[in-house]
Amino acid sequence: MATQPFNYTIWAQDKPRKAPAARAGKPKVACSYQRWWYAHGLQKVGREYADPDRPLSTEPVKKGAWYEVKCSNGSRKIVWIANKRAPAVIAEQLAHRAYKRIPIAPPQVLTAPPRGRDGLVGLPHWFYLAKGQWTAKTKRLRTGGVWAEATARPQRMTIDTGEGHTITCNGPGTAYDPSRPAARQSSTCSYRFQRPANARRVTVSVTWGGTWRGSGGAGGALPAITRSVTFPVRIVEAQALVTKG
Structure with a gap:
C-alpha cells in the first residue's frame, strides 16, 4: 500500500516597523578606529596579540579590513569595515601620525x-x-x-x-x-x-x-x-x- 507524504507551506508577512525616535539630550559618543593587523587570524590569536604601534601596511585593502573601535563611553570592539569606508579611517590614523611629526619647538x-x-x-x-x-x-x-x-x-x-x-x-x-x-x-x-x-x-x-x-x-x-x-x-x-x- 503506497502512502503519500503530506506537504505543508507556512508563510508569514513581516510588517515593517518604524525605528524608535532618538532620545532628546542623549550624549554623543565619539569613536576612534585603529587598524587590526591580524585580521586573517582574528579568532586564532585574540586581542592580546594586537600591535597598534606597528607601521601601516602598504598592502592594498581589498574588500575591507578589521578595525579595533574605542569609544568615549568606554566600549571597545573589533569590527569589519568595508573597503568604501576603510580609506577614510586609515587617512585619520595617518593624520594623527603626521601631526606628531610636525616639529614644534618651544617659542623664541x-x-x-x-x-x-x-x-x-x-x-x-x-x-x-x-x-x-x-x-x-x-x-x-x-x-x-x-x-x-x-x-x-x-x-x-x-x-x-x-x-x-x-x-x-x-x-x-x-x-x-x-x-x-x-x-x-x-x-x-x-x-x-x-x-x-x-x-x-x-x-x-x-x-x-x-x-x-x-x-x-x-x-x-x-x-x-x-x-x-x-x-x-x-x-x-x-x-x-x-x-x-
Whole structure:
C-alpha cells in the first residue's frame, strides 16, 4: 500500500516597523578606529596579540579590513569595515601620525627691555616672538593609495608673569624697533610689573591648533599642542634724583 507524504507551506508577512525616535539630550559618543593587523587570524590569536604601534601596511585593502573601535563611553570592539569606508579611517590614523611629526619647538621670545637688562616697575614690558615663529606648519603622509595632511597653526600666546597674573595675546606680539622713538611705538602684548624682583620667573606659552584633510574628502580637528619657555626677568624701581639748586 503506497502512502503519500503530506506537504505543508507556512508563510508569514513581516510588517515593517518604524525605528524608535532618538532620545532628546542623549550624549554623543565619539569613536576612534585603529587598524587590526591580524585580521586573517582574528579568532586564532585574540586581542592580546594586537600591535597598534606597528607601521601601516602598504598592502592594498581589498574588500575591507578589521578595525579595533574605542569609544568615549568606554566600549571597545573589533569590527569589519568595508573597503568604501576603510580609506577614510586609515587617512585619520595617518593624520594623527603626521601631526606628531610636525616639529614644534618651544617659542623664541624677545622682550623690551631686552633680556638681561632691567625692566622698571609700572612701565610696559614687551613680549614678542622672533620673526618666522608665528607660521603654520604642515606634514603629509601616504600609504598605498591613501594620504593625509596635518597642519598646526599658532593660535594664542600666554604669559605667566610670575606675579600671579596671566595675560593672553592673540598673536606673536609687536617687535620693538630701537631705531624709532619709544613714544611712537605700542605693543600688542605687554605687562606692567607691579613689584621689583631680582629674578622674576616668566613663562611664555604658545598654543597651536591642529586640522587635517585626507583621501576621499575626509578631514577634521586635531588636539591642541602647547610649547613653553621659562626665563628670568629683573624688575627694579626707578630712582629719582633730587638736586638742590
